Amino acid sequence: MTASKDTPSPKRRKQSKVSPPPLKDSAKEAIAHFLDTLDGEPCSELYDMVLKQIEEPLLEAVLDYTQHNQSHAAAMLGLNRGTLRKKLRQHGLLNEPEPPKRRRSARTPKTPAKRKR
Incomplete structure (x- = not known):
């Protein structure tokens, strides 16, 4: 069976x-x-501003691409997963569940034991 003339070869498709x-x-x-x-107005700290503004959409796009798999996203970005989580937290992109609230014990607190002299 031969390929039709209309079907591009795999090499041609690339x-x-x-x-x-x-x-x-x-x-x-x-x-x-x-x-x-800016219209001639002075601007300072442009470098930091640009990096901060590009980092958030970069993180969002990579997370979307990896279906929010942080390990895969970190690997794509060339970051340690902990570093990625820190950056996500800085930009408010980390969906962390609230820590459980501590319950107060019904018992009375223990008093420190007295030392014998």
Whole structure:
């Protein structure tokens, strides 16, 4: 059985995929737009601001991609899972259950024992 002329070969299918523009192009465009909106006003700490603003959507996108599997997300990002959890907590993205409330004991508290001299 031969493949029809209309069916592309597996090699051709890979070549026909259109790759998205590099992320750096989108980032450069967004930063240039931000700088244009400053209209000559001074700006400080731009580096920290950009990193903070890009980190949250990056974490959200990777978590969505990995179906919220933190181990897989950490591996994709090249982070330790503990570091990922810390970053998720910083951005309010970590869905942690509330710790159970401690119940007070009905017993009276013990008094410290007196030492013999």
